[in-house]
Amino acid sequence: MMNVLVVGANGQIGKHLVSFIEDSDNLKAKAMIRKQEQASYFEDLGAQTTVVDLEDEIETIAKAAEGVDAVVFTAGSGPHTGKDKTILIDLDGAVKTIKAAEKAGVKRFVMISSFDTTREAIQEAPSSFAPYVAAKHYADEWLKSTDLEYTIIHPGILTNEEGSGQVQAAGEVARGEVPREDVARVITACLENDAAIGKEFQVVAGTTSIKDAVQSL
Amino acid sequence: MMNVLVVGANGQIGKHLVSFIEDSDNLKAKAMIRKQEQASYFEDLGAQTTVVDLEDEIETIAKAAEGVDAVVFTAGSGPHTGKDKTILIDLDGAVKTIKAAEKAGVKRFVMISSFDTTREAIQEAPSSFAPYVAAKHYADEWLKSTDLEYTIIHPGILTNEEGSGQVQAAGEVARGEVPREDVARVITACLENDAAIGKEFQVVAGTTSIKDAVQSL
Numbered sequence: 522m523m524n525v526l527v528v529g530a531n532g533q534i535g536k537h538l539v540s541f542i543e544d545s546d547n548l549k550a551k552a553m554i555r556k557q558e559q560a561s562y563f564e565d566l567g568a569q570t571t572v573v574d575l576e577d578e579i580e581t582i583a584k585a586a587e588g589v590d591a592v593v594f595t596a597g598s599g600p601h602t603g604k605d606k607t608i609l610i611d612l613d614g615a616v617k618t619i620k621a622a623e624k625a626g627v628k629r630f631v632m633i634s635s636f637d638t639t640r641e642a643i644q645e646a647p648s649s650f651a652p653y654v655a656a657k658h659y660a661d662e663w664l665k666s667t668d669l670e671y672t673i674i675h676p677g678i679l680t681n682e683e684g685s686g687q688v689q690a691a692g693e694v695a696r697g698e699v700p701r702e703d704v705a706r707v708i709t710a711c712l713e714n715d716a717a718i719g720k721e722f723q724v725v726a727g728t729t730s731i732k733d734a735v736q737s738l
Numbered sequence: 739m740m741n742v743l744v745v746g747a748n749g750q751i752g753k754h755l756v757s758f759i760e761d762s763d764n765l766k767a768k769a770m771i772r773k774q775e776q777a778s779y780f781e782d783l784g785a786q787t788t789v790v791d792l793e794d795e796i797e798t799i800a801k802a803a804e805g806v807d808a809v810v811f812t813a814g815s816g817p818h819t820g821k822d823k824t825i826l827i828d829l830d831g832a833v834k835t836i837k838a839a840e841k842a843g844v845k846r847f848v849m850i851s852s853f854d855t856t857r858e859a860i861q862e863a864p865s866s867f868a869p870y871v872a873a874k875h876y877a878d879e880w881l882k883s884t885d886l887e888y889t890i891i892h893p894g895i896l897t898n899e900e901g902s903g904q905v906q907a908a909g910e911v912a913r914g915e916v917p918r919e920d921v922a923r924v925i926t927a928c929l930e931n932d933a934a935i936g937k938e939f940q941v942v943a944g945t946t947s948i949k950d951a952v953q954s955l
Contacts, residue, residue, distance in 0.1 A: 578861055579857070605824075605865070605866070605868070605869040607822075607825060607869075608824060608825045608829070608869045608872050608873060609868055609869055609872060612825070612872065612876070613860060613872045616876075640796070643830060644795055648822070649822070651822070651826055652822040652824075652825045652826055655825050655826060655829065655830045656825060659829070659833075659876060666883075
């Protein structure tokens with residue numbers, strides 16, 4: 522059984538993810554949430570919960586990561602929050618979570634990034650979006666510089682459509698939409714397949730089953 | 739003769755710095771400015787100028803750095819600008835300048851940082867200041883991970899008082915004020931003394947001559 526700390530569990534992807542993890546025979550979720558009143562949703566799914574804020578110290582996050590086998594970072598201030606949160610959550614919160622994983626001896630780390638976090642994407646982004654892209658860029662760079670067994674997922678334009686269970690996933694794909702539900706399924710599939718280790722890929726809606734898409738990364 | 743690209747030349751420290759560089763027998767300044775109308779101040783001092791925005795591409799900054807022997811990064815959105823600029827200038831602008839220096843084959847790099855950019859300082863900063871501290875933290879970390887011959891200067895509370903030419907400089911000093919004019923003198927002294935290479939230090943007003951303070955780093 523693989524225990525998975527879901528950082529940002531109360532987000533829209535996170536909620537789907539904890540549900541899929543609990544549906545899996547091989548995975549078990551520990552939902553990291555900011556407020557105690559968010560706990561019941563996850564407890565009803567059978568998941569553990571832990572109340573930690575990403576602005577807390579690394580030590581506090583590391584305590585939440587103790588005894589788990591994988592960490593998924595799907596927290597995000599989102600591109601539309603105050604720009605102060607962009608750097609404190611999307612960059613510093615991510616790096617603190619990475620350091621916490623290392624501290625707790627967790628090897629596996631799955632990062633939910635933005636569709637394109639390359640240098641070029643920062644330069645080309647509209648000025649309101651560029652800070653978010655930059656924050657995600659540096660978080661991804663930080664993760665890649667560690668010895669963690671990482672997977673970096675770059676989803677397309679997120680929608681609340683029902684998932685189809687089918688995607689297109691590769692290093693580079695044409696920009697397009699993808700349901701949050703399917704992104705959560707992709708994360709679950711990555712946790713269940715070592716073929717995803719050391720991989721970084723974009724994912725949009727497509728015609729390949731998620732299992733096959735992850736297997737052929 | 740050592741040619742020095744001053745990034746952020748039109749800032750308050752930058753203006754003093756270009757003046758001190760031009761006063762030195764061993765140094766020559768190239769002022770990197772954002773607007774052509776800022777050029778005359780520097781040309782009157784005898785300095786070269788180049789118009790580049792830190793939000794431009796690395797290639798553009800690298801062109802400005804071609805043929806110089808050292809780069810000083812003293813640009814800053816400051817702690818009171820929009821938080822979007824904090825990440826785009828204080829972090830991404832700094833990293834782009836570092837990469838530009840590497841690209842242009844410049845070895846020496848002097849970074850003007852904030853007084854305390856440690857992990858602890860991010861955690862303890864008031865929430866309005868924390869994003870700025872985080873941006874400077876990651877910029878400093880990036881620089882230290884390179885092969886550049888860096889110096890990282892952490893000045894205390896900056897004032898517009900006339901400089902005394904005397905400071906206290908060490909890895910850690912008690913927080914205090916320091917005139918911008920003296921910070922500019924410290925930068926100049928660091929450029930003129932290889933003892934500053936690979937050093938990171940805090941500096942406040944004190945009783946040691948700047949030359950001696952830099953020599954004994």
